[in-house]
Amino acid sequence: MTPKLYRELTADFATIPAVNQVECNPLFQQKALREVLSENDVKLEAWYPLGHGNKELLEATVITALAEKYGKNTGQIILRFEVQEGFIVLPKSTNPERIRGNIDIFDFALTDEEMDSIRALDTGKPSHDPEAPGVGEMLLNAFKIHD
Numbered sequence: 504m505t506p507k508l509y510r511e512l513t514a515d516f517a518t519i520p521a522v523n524q525v526e527c528n529p530l531f532q533q534k535a536l537r538e539v540l541s542e543n544d545v546k547l548e549a550w551y552p553l554g555h556g557n558k559e560l561l562e563a564t565v566i567t568a569l570a571e572k573y574g575k576n577t578g579q580i581i582l583r584f585e586v587q588e589g590f591i592v593l594p595k596s597t598n599p600e601r602i603r604g605n606i607d608i609f610d611f612a613l614t615d616e617e618m619d620s621i622r623a624l625d626t627g628k629p630s631h632d633p634e635a636p637g638v639g640e641m642l643l644n645a646f647k648i649h650d
């Protein structure tokens with residue numbers, strides 16, 4: 504959801520959610536929404552943490568250079584960045600070797616400068632726009648939540 508949708512929805516909530524799962528990865532870092540969530544210490548859980556396998560992200564020069572430096576694959580560098588940013592990450596892989604590798608990100612740390620170099624990849628544009636015409640109606644029709 505966007506900051507606008509988040510504010511509209513939670514205005515009616517008796518209990519503020521502890522976690523909000525939204526699209527988030529180095530190409531779309533949700534900077535505006537994170538500010539809103541931080542007001543109530545709501546944790547961000549990254550949906551598409553690896554950009555849905557997007558090559559523009561997985562093959563970005565900044566990421567591949569760090570992968571070489573730390574002897575990791577590019578997915579591991581992205582996940583490490585996200586963990587250091589405080590995101591909850593649940594990456595998906597169908598490949599047993601990558602599934603094992605995606606957990607193996609706690610034996611190194613990115614420096615402040617390296618974190619900044621990945622922060623600079625933010626385009627501010629999601630792959631999915633929750634405010635696009637028809638999205639709200641589609642979701643309300645797909646889930647039975649207002650009995």
Ligand SMILES: NC(=O)c1ccc[n+]([C@@H]2O[C@H](COP(=O)([O-])OP(=O)(O)OC[C@H]3O[C@@H](n4cnc5c(N)ncnc54)[C@H](OP(=O)(O)O)[C@@H]3O)[C@@H](O)[C@H]2O)c1
Binds near residue numbers: 549550605
């Ligand atoms: N809210 C819910 O109930 C719910 C339910 C289900 C899923 N989800 C979320 O929905 C999202 C599903 O989207 P997604 O699977 O496209 O997300 P994703 O985790 O951003 O991307 C997965 C893609 O990245 C590739 N990949 C995985 N590890 C890699 C690595 N180390 N290096 C390079 N490529 C790697 C995978 O290919 P390979 O398979 O070939 O490794 C796959 O193509 C996930 O964020 C999941 O947590 C939410």
